[in-house]
Amino acid sequence: MTNSPTTPPGKVSMLSLLARDRVASTAAVVLVLIGACAVVGPMLLGDLAVEQNLRAVNLPPFSIGAGWEFVLGSDSLGRSVAARLVVAAGTTMSVAVPAVLLSLTVGSIWGMWAGFHRGRRESVSMRIADVILSFPSLLLAVVVLYVFTPSVANIIAVLAVARIPIYLRTARAESAELQSRLFVDAARTFGTGSWATIRRHVFPTVLPTLLTVAAVDFCFVMLTESSLSFLGIGIQPPDMSWGLMVAQGRQELQTAWWIAVFPGLAIIGTTVSAAMLAAWARMAGDPGQRWRLTLPRRGRGKITARKGVA
Amino acid sequence: MTATMEVDGLSVDIRTPGGTIRAVRGMSFAVHSGQTLALLGESGCGKSMTAHAVAGLLGPVADVAGGEVRLDGVDVLRLDPAARRRLAGPGLAIVFQDALTALNPVYPVGTQLAEPFRIHEKLSRRAARAKAVELMERVGIPEPRSRAGAYPHQFSGGMRQRLLIAMAVALRPAVLLADEPTTALDVTVQAQIMELLAELRAEQRMALVLITHDLAVVAEQADHVAVMYAGSVVETGPVAEVFRAPRHPYTRGLLDSVPSGAERGGRLRSIEGSPPELASLPAGCAFRERCPLARERCATERPPLVETGTGRASSCHYWKELADA
Amino acid sequence: MPDDETTLLEVGGLTKTFEVAAGASGRTALRALDGVDLTLGRGETLGLVGESGCGKSTLARVLLLLERPDGGHVRFSGVDPFTLRGKDLLAWRRRVQMVFQDPFASLNPRLNAAELIGEPWRTHRDLVPAGKRAARVRELLELVGLRAADAGRYPQEFSGGQRQRIGIARALALEPDVIVCDEPVSALDLSVQAQVLNLLGDLQAELGVSYLFISHDLTVVRHIADRVAVMYLGRVVESGPTEEVFGSPAHPYTAALLSAAPSLDAVREGGRERIVLTGEVPSPVDPPSGCRFRTRCWLAEDRCAQVAPVAEARPGEPAHHAACHLPLEPVVAGAPR
Numbered sequence: 013m014t015n016s017p018t019t020p021p022g023k024v025s026m027l028s029l030l031a032r033d034r035v036a037s038t039a040a041v042v043l044v045l046i047g048a049c050a051v052v053g054p055m056l057l058g059d060l061a062v063e064q065n066l067r068a069v070n071l072p073p074f075s076i077g078a079g080w081e082f083v084l085g086s087d088s089l090g091r092s093v094a095a096r097l098v099v100a101a102g103t104t105m106s107v108a109v110p111a112v113l114l115s116l117t118v119g120s121i122w123g124m125w126a127g128f129h130r131g132r133r134e135s136v137s138m139r140i141a142d143v144i145l146s147f148p149s150l151l152l153a154v155v156v157l158y159v160f161t162p163s164v165a166n167i168i169a170v171l172a173v174a175r176i177p178i179y180l181r182t183a184r185a186e187s188a189e190l191q192s193r194l195f196v197d198a199a200r201t202f203g204t205g206s207w208a209t210i211r212r213h214v215f216p217t218v219l220p221t222l223l224t225v226a227a228v229d230f231c232f233v234m235l236t237e238s239s240l241s242f243l244g245i246g247i248q249p250p251d252m253s254w255g256l257m258v259a260q261g262r263q264e265l266q267t268a269w270w271i272a273v274f275p276g277l278a279i280i281g282t283t284v285s286a287a288m289l290a291a292w293a294r295m296a297g298d299p300g301q302r303w304r305l306t307l308p309r310r311g312r313g314k315i316t317a318r319k320g321v322a
Numbered sequence: 323m324t325a326t327m328e329v330d331g332l333s334v335d336i337r338t339p340g341g342t343i344r345a346v347r348g349m350s351f352a353v354h355s356g357q358t359l360a361l362l363g364e365s366g367c368g369k370s371m372t373a374h375a376v377a378g379l380l381g382p383v384a385d386v387a388g389g390e391v392r393l394d395g396v397d398v399l400r401l402d403p404a405a406r407r408r409l410a411g412p413g414l415a416i417v418f419q420d421a422l423t424a425l426n427p428v429y430p431v432g433t434q435l436a437e438p439f440r441i442h443e444k445l446s447r448r449a450a451r452a453k454a455v456e457l458m459e460r461v462g463i464p465e466p467r468s469r470a471g472a473y474p475h476q477f478s479g480g481m482r483q484r485l486l487i488a489m490a491v492a493l494r495p496a497v498l499l500a501d502e503p504t505t506a507l508d509v510t511v512q513a514q515i516m517e518l519l520a521e522l523r524a525e526q527r528m529a530l531v532l533i534t535h536d537l538a539v540v541a542e543q544a545d546h547v548a549v550m551y552a553g554s555v556v557e558t559g560p561v562a563e564v565f566r567a568p569r570h571p572y573t574r575g576l577l578d579s580v581p582s583g584a585e586r587g588g589r590l591r592s593i594e595g596s597p598p599e600l601a602s603l604p605a606g607c608a609f610r611e612r613c614p615l616a617r618e619r620c621a622t623e624r625p626p627l628v629e630t631g632t633g634r635a636s637s638c639h640y641w642k643e644l645a646d647a
Numbered sequence: 648m649p650d651d652e653t654t655l656l657e658v659g660g661l662t663k664t665f666e667v668a669a670g671a672s673g674r675t676a677l678r679a680l681d682g683v684d685l686t687l688g689r690g691e692t693l694g695l696v697g698e699s700g701c702g703k704s705t706l707a708r709v710l711l712l713l714e715r716p717d718g719g720h721v722r723f724s725g726v727d728p729f730t731l732r733g734k735d736l737l738a739w740r741r742r743v744q745m746v747f748q749d750p751f752a753s754l755n756p757r758l759n760a761a762e763l764i765g766e767p768w769r770t771h772r773d774l775v776p777a778g779k780r781a782a783r784v785r786e787l788l789e790l791v792g793l794r795a796a797d798a799g800r801y802p803q804e805f806s807g808g809q810r811q812r813i814g815i816a817r818a819l820a821l822e823p824d825v826i827v828c829d830e831p832v833s834a835l836d837l838s839v840q841a842q843v844l845n846l847l848g849d850l851q852a853e854l855g856v857s858y859l860f861i862s863h864d865l866t867v868v869r870h871i872a873d874r875v876a877v878m879y880l881g882r883v884v885e886s887g888p889t890e891e892v893f894g895s896p897a898h899p900y901t902a903a904l905l906s907a908a909p910s911l912d913a914v915r916e917g918g919r920e921r922i923v924l925t926g927e928v929p930s931p932v933d934p935p936s937g938c939r940f941r942t943r944c945w946l947a948e949d950r951c952a953q954v955a956p957v958a959e960a961r962p963g964e965p966a967h968h969a970a971c972h973l974p975l976e977p978v979v980a981g982a983p984r
Contacts, residue, residue: 044927110967194753202767202821203740212769216757299801300756304339364836365807477929508698509863510924513907517923535837538866538909565911579841580911583869589848590870592841596806 029296029305036292039285046282053098061099065090070268085270087261093274096252100275103253107167108233114172116136116226119179123208124218126180127187134184141177147279149174150239157245167246171233182225186218198310220294227290256280325352326412326529327376327497332389333366337613343600344387345371347553350627353529353546354409358520360540360561361533362539362576363550364597369533372550373499376531377416378406393496411438412492417486419502425474431458431485432470433506438492453492461488461518480511484518491522496523497529504539516543534633537580541565546633549573552598552608555627559634561628569644571613615640655857656687656743660719663705667674667932668970677932679705680716681881681939684958687825692851692858694872694889696865696904698928701878707827710859711745723825741771744818748830750810754802760788760813761798774821784971787816792846808839815846819854827859844871865908868878869893874966877901880931880939883958887967895977897961897969901942919945938972946973 029035065086073085073093084094126137153170160166190196190213199209238255239248242262245252254275262274295301334346337488346602353359363369374380376391378398390397393413396407410535418424426434435454439445444455458466463477474482483503490498502521504512522542523530532544540547540561547565548558549572557570568574575593595612598604607625610616619639627637630645638644651837663680679702687693697703708714710721712728720727728739747753750876754763761784785795791812810833818826828847832840832961844867850856862868868875869889876886877900885898896902906922924943929935937955941947951972958968961977 039898194747194749195755197708197713198745198747198753198817199766200713201740201743202770203737204766204770208770212766213755217755298757299759299804364838416869480927508928509865509904510698510907511927512909513921513923514925516909536909537837538911541911542909576837577911579837581841581844581866582911589845592845593838596808596839597836 023173024297026200029302030292033292033305035288039292040286042281043050043289046101046278046285047105049098049101051099051102054102057095057098057297060092061095061252070264072268073270073274084274085268087271088264088268093270096257097254097274097278100252100254100257101199101278103164103247103251104234104237104255104279107164107171107237107247107253108230111171111175111233112226112230114168115175115229116179116222118172119176120183120218120222123180123183124187124214127184127189128206128210128214130188130191131213137180137184141180144174144178147174149236153236153240154245157240162240162245162248167237167240171236174236175229175233176317178229179222182221183218185219187214190217192215220290220297223290223293224287227283227286230286231279234279234282262301262307326355326394327531328352328390328392329372329376330390330392332372332375332391333387334371334380334384335383335387336371336505338383338601340601345384345553345600346375348389349550349553349555350389351548351555351558353531355496355529356523356527356546357546358523358530358532360544360547361531361550362535362537362540362547364535366597366600367550368484368553368600369550370501371553373416373501373531373533377414377499378410379416408442411442412495414497415490415493415495416499416501417483417490417503419505425482427474430471430473431477432568435470435485435489435492438489442493457488457492458485461485461491462514463488479507480514483511483515487515487518487522491526491528494526495528497531499531499533501533502530505534505536512539519543519565537565537576549576552603553600554608555635555637556609557634557636557638558627559631563631563634567645569630569634569641570609570638571615571644572609574644575612607637615643652692652834653688653896654686655689655691655724656685656859657722658685658706658710658719659722661706661709661716662718663702663709663716663720665716665867675932678881678934679931680709680719681934682719683878683881684787684881685876685883686884687857687859689824690851690855690857692860692872694868694875695859695861695878696863696868696875697878698863698904700772700880700928700931702881702931703878704829706878707745707829707859707861710825710827711743712740714851728901737771741774741821742824743824743827744809744821744825745827745829746814746818746831750807750814751802751834751836754810756802759799759801760784760793760805763802763813764788764816764820766817771821771906783820787819790819790850791816806839807835808842811835812846815843815850819850819856822854823856825857825859829861829862830863831860833862833864840867847871857887865893866910874930877904880934881930882939882941882970884971885967886958887961887964889962891967895975897967897974897977898971899944899946899973899975902975903943938970948973 030040047091067090069086069090070088071082071086074083082092084097086092122137126134156170157166196209196213201215234255237246237253238258241253241256242259245258257275258272261275265272295305330350332346332349333344336343336345349372351359361369361372371384375386380386386399391399392397393409400408401409425431432451435457436450437454438451438513454468455466458470463469463481463484477485503519504520507515516539519530522528534540544561546559548555549570550556551572555569557564557573564573565577565595578591579593581590593612598608598611604611606622607613607620610620613620623639625637625639627635630636630641661680661683665677665679667677683706687692695706705714709716715729721729722930723739723743728736731739758766761781764784764787765780768780784798788795788797793809793812802813805813822847829946832843835843847858848871851858860868860872872889874887875889875892876883877892877898879900885892885896885901891903893905896905903922903924907924926943929942935942936951938951941951944951956970956972958970961967961969961974
């Protein structure tokens with residue numbers, strides 16, 4: 013009946029659990045590398061990324077002899093794609109991370125509150141979410157960014173507001189289900205206040221789902237930012253972001269595919285890594301599931317079939 | 323008298339990530355037509371698994387690892403799937419505990435009840451429908467003709483259980499397996515369902531295998547009982563004799579755990595501890611860690627099921643001490 | 648029935664109606680409690696029996712202030728808890744606690760045993776000083792028959808019976824006067840059920856706590872309760888000392904319930920006459936007029952449909968009340984039922 017055939021859960025450190033899972037640890041390494049690029053990249057390669065070299069225009073990637081900086085090729089102005097990729101990581105992260113965190117925080121707290129109390133608070137919140145969602149977020153962004161200046165802070169604000177309903181709905185649905193659970197009733201019988209109950213019982217249970225949603229949403233935010241840049245109201249040159257690089261490289265896709273493809277791969281790699289890590293964290297954070305991560309690798313595929321044993 | 327169904331040395335394995343677990347370990351029992359055998363045991367003892375194995379309904383992670391299930395002398399476990407399907411209904415039928423999930427919510431009950439007649443007896447739609455209405459009337463559903471068009475959710479819990487029973491007995495099976503048929507029902511409704519099962523058994527000369535954890539239900543409904551613990555039978559015999567003078571310490575512990583009106587407020591003599599994990603059964607006797615009679619021999623030697631009297635058997639090295647006491 | 652000095656909890660004329668969706672046509676009223684009167688004395692166990700839908704769980708939820716009643720009153724040591732606010736309300740919460748039916752759903756799977764048992768102290772901060780909490784958790788674990796070493800384990804590592812012990816330890820953490828036990832043993836195996844019943848009995852002897860013991864299992868209630876109240880469709884139809892009610896029921900429903908419950912005595916005494924009721928409990932959305940039980944009662948007359956019977960004491964048994972126009976005759980002691 014109990015699910016603890018091996019080591020008792022809770023006695024294994026998170027890091028050693030992570031090390032056991034090859035996919036999750038790879039994802040973590042990728043994210044750490046990207047983070048490092050974002051922080052130190054602009055300092056190290058800032059000049060190289062804007063340096064034009066008209067004798068090395070549209071060099072294909074892996075050109076031997078043109079110098080290490082052209083390992084991923086160069087763009088139409090002869091700038092190193094590799095250096096631009098590293099520097100753009102900084103801008104991209106400084107837009108996407110705050111935007112995701114902001115919408116995650118606001119949306120999930122609002123959603124948990126609405127779902128926990130049900131009734132009018134829930135209906136009003138859900139209608140507001142519907143209204144925001146029914147606006148094409150790009151249109152909203154265009155209007156706002158034409159009226160205000162397209163600064164990084166404004167882009168973050170617009171992207172965050174547009175994505176709040178995603179977290180709001182997820183958090184509300186899970187919270188509404190949880191608030192009817194018996195252990196939440198038990199907390200009520202002790203006289204526990206609603207915020208304390210949300211913090212103690214709802215938040216830890218909802219968090220893994222929200223993190224998974226956030227990881228996927230990361231991709232959406234980066235792509236929206238690129239659309240805005242494409243329309244000329246996002247990141248403004250000479251600043252660069254992955255989205256902007258994709259947008260600029262799109263015109264030359266037929267002659268120089270590498271200008272758009274490498275930043276595209278960077279976006280995908282980041283998103284996939286984040287999603288992998290979120291999936292791992294969902295399991296590692298649940299005492300009832302954690303033992304699965306401690307199993308020998310081969311048997312893991314069959315586990316889902318174990319339910320339903322009389 | 324030869325038995326209608328004989329289960330001999332049945333074993334069932336469950337495949338889990340931690341390895342294979344033997345959930346049913348050499349089950350043997352027999353049931354005669356017109357009689358009720360109760361499989362009595364607590365949760366996780368393998369009683370439902372046994373029923374599912376006998377009915378050929380094991381899930382993808384469980385396999386029959388050995389033994390025979392003979393229905394009128396034919397080992398059904400060796401039949402090919404098609405022959406086995408032909409047997410479901412006229413040979414052997416099963417009634418589940420949860421009547422709501424066992425009925426398909428999107429078809430009227432009349433259609434579902436008519437299905438066995440259409441498949442097995444190749445009746446026309448109209449004839450099958452007429453049979454279904456007849457059956458509904460037989461299991462005590464009021465206004466069967468108009469209710470045949472209703473959907474499962476429009477029936478109460480007790481009525482749904484009647485429908486399930488109707489479906490199971492439609493083709494007059496030789497053996498009916500009832501897996502906790504009244505656990506989800508209220509006491510007054512439970513009494514009605516038990517009465518219906520007893521009537522049908524007598525009327526159709528069925529052999530009834532009643533799977534339950536409720537000692538009182540066994541006492542009232544069954545002729546014979548097989549008490550299960552950790553995947554095997556520990557004691558079997560006629561209900562009246564087994565309950566009056568149990569010859570296995572587990573059976574006695576169960577009987578002592580039932581509160582009786584006579585000793586109100588006093589302490590109940592419970593069994594220490596809880597049932598063992600099937601994955602890590604102790605060597606020797608599975609019950610020894612909770613047993614007041616356990617000695618060194620119990621730790622090394624697994625007691626076989628030995629005859630202790632006419633039609634009675636117990637798997638305890640020291641059953642004589644209980645019989646003499 | 649307990650007198651004024653020993654009465655801890657008193658409930659009078661309690662009603663509670665829920666709004667339930669009725670298809671596209673809108674909503675309809677479901678009367679879960681329909682004028683319930685109960686008293687519970689200090690150190691006493693009151694058994695509450697009835698079938699599903701009789702309102703016994705709603706009553707428990709009202710007593711725990713999880714639902715607000717529409718009418719009637721609740722008095723706890725003479726105080727109506729629904730008038731309390733802030734600190735007073737918190738202090739009241741401490742005195743009434745609950746043990747839930749489902750030991751799986753009532754414990755948050757993400758918290759370990761120590762966190763679960765200590766959870767109430769995070770709200771009632773001054774009850775146990777922070778430094779002494781770990782020691783108190785160990786004490787409570789041992790009090791309910793678990794090992795102190797179990798403190799760090801999670802619910803899914805325990806068996807059903809052990810989980811229920813954790814639930815009991817959690818209810819005891821606030822040192823309550825009353826514990827409402829909502830079917831505390833019905834999800835447990837028989838052998839484990841006896842252990843938990845013994846534990847509840849021991850705790851009562853040791854701590855003097857009162858139980859409101861809700862169950863559909865008559866043998867369990869008969870074993871543990873001093874007094875018993877039988878509910879049917881939101882009303883108490885019969886109440887009184889356990890032996891009087893079970894030994895000689897006055898209300899036909901109680902008699903039918905007792906008769907329908909399977910019993911081991913079938914083996915011990917041979918066959919018996921049994922009352923098998925027809926039909927099932929009517930829906931509380933549309934209950935019968937007059938006496939709620941009349942549609943299934945074999946004694947029902949015209950007046951049962953017109954006038955709702957009120958609870959009256961049976962002659963010679965002042966504490967034994969039944970709400971029936973045609974109460975059954977007392978059974979002579981010793982005569983077979």
